[in-house]
Amino acid sequence: MGYYPEDDKKEIQNDRIAELEARLKREEEEKKQRQNRKEKRGGSKGGYFLSGLSGVVVGALLLWLLLPSLANQLPGGNEVNSVTNNSPNSTISQTATEVTTDVTNAVEKVSSAVVGITNIQNVAPNFWNQSTGEAQAVGSGSGVVYKKEGNFAFIVTNHHVVDGAEQIEVTLDDGEKVKAELIGSDIWTDLAILSIPSEGIDTVANFGDSDVLKQGETVIAIGNPLGLDFYGSVTTGVISGKDRSVPVDLNEDGVEDWSTEVLQTDAAINSGNSGGALVNIAGELIGINSMKIAQSSVEGLGFAIPINSAIPIIEQLEKHGEVQRPTMGISLVDLTEVPAYYQQQTLKLPEEVTNGVVISQVVRGSAADKAGLQQYDVIVEMDGEKIDNAIELRKHLYNEKSIGDTLKIKVYRNGKIVEADLKLVETAQL
Numbered sequence: 001m002g003y004y005p006e007d008d009k010k011e012i013q014n015d016r017i018a019e020l021e022a023r024l025k026r027e028e029e030e031k032k033q034r035q036n037r038k039e040k041r042g043g044s045k046g047g048y049f050l051s052g053l054s055g056v057v058v059g060a061l062l063l064w065l066l067l068p069s070l071a072n073q074l075p076g077g078n079e080v081n082s083v084t085n086n087s088p089n090s091t092i093s094q095t096a097t098e099v100t101t102d103v104t105n106a107v108e109k110v111s112s113a114v115v116g117i118t119n120i121q122n123v124a125p126n127f128w129n130q131s132t133g134e135a136q137a138v139g140s141g142s143g144v145v146y147k148k149e150g151n152f153a154f155i156v157t158n159h160h161v162v163d164g165a166e167q168i169e170v171t172l173d174d175g176e177k178v179k180a181e182l183i184g185s186d187i188w189t190d191l192a193i194l195s196i197p198s199e200g201i202d203t204v205a206n207f208g209d210s211d212v213l214k215q216g217e218t219v220i221a222i223g224n225p226l227g228l229d230f231y232g233s234v235t236t237g238v239i240s241g242k243d244r245s246v247p248v249d250l251n252e253d254g255v256e257d258w259s260t261e262v263l264q265t266d267a268a269i270n271s272g273n274s275g276g277a278l279v280n281i282a283g284e285l286i287g288i289n290s291m292k293i294a295q296s297s298v299e300g301l302g303f304a305i306p307i308n309s310a311i312p313i314i315e316q317l318e319k320h321g322e323v324q325r326p327t328m329g330i331s332l333v334d335l336t337e338v339p340a341y342y343q344q345q346t347l348k349l350p351e352e353v354t355n356g357v358v359i360s361q362v363v364r365g366s367a368a369d370k371a372g373l374q375q376y377d378v379i380v381e382m383d384g385e386k387i388d389n390a391i392e393l394r395k396h397l398y399n400e401k402s403i404g405d406t407l408k409i410k411v412y413r414n415g416k417i418v419e420a421d422l423k424l425v426e427t428a429q430l
Contacts, residue, residue: 102281106220107234109283112203113145114222114276116171116231117161117180117194135167142223142276143170143194144205144285146314153201155194156314157275158290159185162192170196171228173203184317187250188258188325188398190290191310193317205277208284210263210306213239221267221289221302223276230272237267237300246291246303247391259391262303263287269302278304326403326424329366332390333358335378347376348415355388356380356412367407371420374413381410397424 119139141161147154155170162168168180178196185192213219221235241264247256265278269289278287287304316323335343335356343349347358357379362368379387383400387393401407407422 103218103220103236106279106281106283107222110203110205110277110279110285111222111232111234112173113205114232115143115145115155115173116224116228117141117143117155117157117275118169118171118228119162119165120167120169121164122166137169138164140224140227140272141274142272142289144275144277144288145201145203146205146207146285148198148201148204151198152195153198153204154183154318155180155196156288156310157192157194158288159187159190159192161275162194163187168194170194171231172200173232174200176200184321184323186313186317186323188323188394189305189310189313190248190260191288191305191313191317193314205279205285206283207307207311208280208282208286210286210308213242213263213280213286215239215242218281219265219267219286220279220281221265221269221273221276221304222279223269223273223289225268225270225272227272233273235268237265237302240264240266240301244303256391258394260290260303261306261309262290263306265302265304266300267302268300269304273302324403324426325398326401326405326407327367327426328397328407328422328424329363329368330359330373331361332393333360334389336389347378347412349378349412350415353378353380353412357387357390357393359411367422367425371409371422373409373411373420373422377411377413377418379409379411383408 117140118137119141120135121138123134123136123138139161141157143155143157143161145153145155162182162185165182168182170178170180172178180194180196183193183195215238217239219237219239221237223233224231225233244262244264245259246262248258248260249255250257263278263286265287267278269276269291273289274291276289277285278289280286286307288307288310289302289304291303313323335349335354335358338347338358344351359368359373359375359377359379362373362375379393381387382393382396385396387396397407401424403424403426405424407424409420409422411418411420
């Protein structure tokens with residue numbers, strides 16, 4: 001017998017065919033013999049009829065046995081073991097499995113609180129656009145609804161997302177577009193607060209605690225990368241680093257003005273994600289996505305403002321429409337930007353002094369003016385803390401001091417140390 005069952009069937013059929021052929025051959029021989037005998041005896045028409053009928057029956061039986069095996073050999077015929085899916089009436093089976101994970105639960109909890117922000121400005125006519133003062137969308141980003149109070153809902157986003165906007169439009173998760181009002185904005189922390197009607201707002205993000213985050217902890221970024229066409233995109237990653245400091249050029253003059261404390265993550269954050277949510281696995285808001293290093297050689301390096309740093313700014317923007325910071329009333333230049341010749345001849349600094357901040361101008365009536373500071377004084381210390389550059393000066397002033405505090409300062413003037421006490425005031429009081 002053959003190895004496969006099909007081979008067994010074919011062998012049985014072949015045996016039957018051989019047996020029928022042998023039988024047919026014997027009957028033919030017997031037929032001839034009978035015919036010969038009849039011819040010798042004078043013959044009979046009935047004998048011819050019976051032998052013909054016998055041949056027809058045998059032929060029909062042979063055809064009946066051969067037909068199944070020949071069917072597969074005909075053009076268009078199916079093989080015996082062909083799959084049933086080739087049949088026009090067959091269906092494809094599938095399994096519907098609903099997968100739920102910690103990530104999907106977190107996204108479901110907070111995603112509806114992430115909205116789209118469109119910055120609309122009146123564009124001046126140019127060669128391509130001859131219309132005068134036509135309002136156009138000049139940029140878009142993301143925002144997070146964090147509070148619902150009375151008839152208003154409040155949204156936190158980035159300063160640069162709404163900077164210069166004459167109108168601000170918010171796109172909700174159901175596609176509805178509503179007009180937003182700018183409550184306040186702060187260039188130094190890159191944060192802004194908007195308000196919209198609370199009608200239809202059902203989901204509000206809950207603030208987490210960014211101080212308890214661990215390196216390697218799973219985080220989720222939600223926003224609108226590359227515009228509203230990709231509304232509500234979700235990317236996942238981990239906390240790559242905490243307490244990162246990223247220098248920022250605020251006025252785009254090529255000089256770093258500020259150093260922002262940020263969370264580093266490898267969750268994809270692209271243009272349009274700015275102002276969106278960075279949440280932990282519990283769905284709590286632990287950061288506001290703010291920037292991404294845009295270099296072809298850099299991948300998986302995104303940044304977010306820690307929510308613990310953002311909360312005091314959010315509160316001040318809500319209350320005052322701005323962040324009230326103390327001011328000294330001076331203009332600054334890093335000592336490293338001053339040529340060595342002027343360091344020796346004009347500032348008369350000792351050779352060992354290589355870092356500090358030069359006062360290039362003193363505002364009349366300011367705290368610095370009242371304390372007796374002068375043009376070309378070189379600040380080297382504040383409240384006993386060494387100051388090497390303007391970024392360190394601003395961070396100490398803005399993060400460590402408040403309006404009304406006294407600032408102890410040391411400067412070099414004509415090669416000698418001079419100490420002064422400044423009574424810090426608000427900018428508006430100058």
